[in-house]
Amino acid sequence: MxxxxxxxxxxxxxxxxxxxxxxxxxxxxxxxxxxxxxxxxxxxxxxxxxxxxxxxxxxxxxxxxxxxxxxxxxxxxxxxxxxxxAHSRFDNLRIGGFDAALIWFLPPILHQFQALHPGIQLRLTEGAASGIQIDELSRHHIDLAFFRPPTAREGIEWETLI
Incomplete structure (x- = not known):
């Protein structure tokens, strides 16, 4: 059929x-x-x-x-x-982070990002542990994560910010 x-x-x-x-x-x-x-x-x-x-x-x-x-x-x-x-612009960025990143480091970065890209909606999710953020990235539930220790998980690239 x-x-x-x-x-x-x-x-x-x-x-x-x-x-x-x-x-x-x-x-x-x-x-x-x-x-x-x-x-x-x-x-x-x-x-x-x-x-x-x-x-x-x-x-x-x-x-x-x-x-x-x-x-x-x-x-x-x-x-x-x-x-x-397939034909639309990237219009949604899902960000995960832990409390210190969300409170101290992200607000000025996100404010500047929104000024440069006003059409993109930012969605923040708090994860209690870095492992949770990495799991969420692996499952494509978030697009970007701020977490503490580096990871060696396949498919996840990381960079030290602070």
Whole structure:
């Protein structure tokens, strides 16, 4: 089963007409029919009642339609979000730190950063221990961390500030 088969079925189910469904999604009617037929064969049950003049959904077809419409909508949202992320500027910086860094060292640095980059939102997270900050970096829950001792964890680069 592939996404084309599902999209063909959805078009037929919504139009209740093979020719209009084929025109809607831009494929030949024979191709659309073949995709729907293969989908039904793979599933092992009919989704549509067909006559030469009429198309309607089976009871199973109604259930399947509802579920695949939700899946297709979720897939569209995923594509939209990924497209926005791929084409948008970096607009969010997640920073982790321990109390001394957040209280004494970061405020002037963050103030200067915000003046230079007003469109970037800064999100601060306090971590009780350096190990927590390193774990958060490793899991990509934060983008930048201020922690005490150096680390040798793979994938994490560090620099001594003070």
């Amino acid at each position: 592939d996404i084309r088969q599902i999209k063909c079925f959805v078009a037929v189910a919504e139009e209740l007409h093979f020719r209009r469904a084929a025109e809607r999604i831009g494929v030949a009617q024979a191709v659309l029919s073949a995709h729907v037929k293969r989908l039904e064969e793979e599933l092992g049950f009919p989704l549509l009642f067909r006559t030469t003049r009429h198309v309607s959904l089976t009871q199973v077809g109604y259930v399947y339609l509802e579920e695949v419409q939700a899946v297709l909508a979720q897939l569209e949202r995923a594509v939209e979000k990924a497209t926005i992320a």
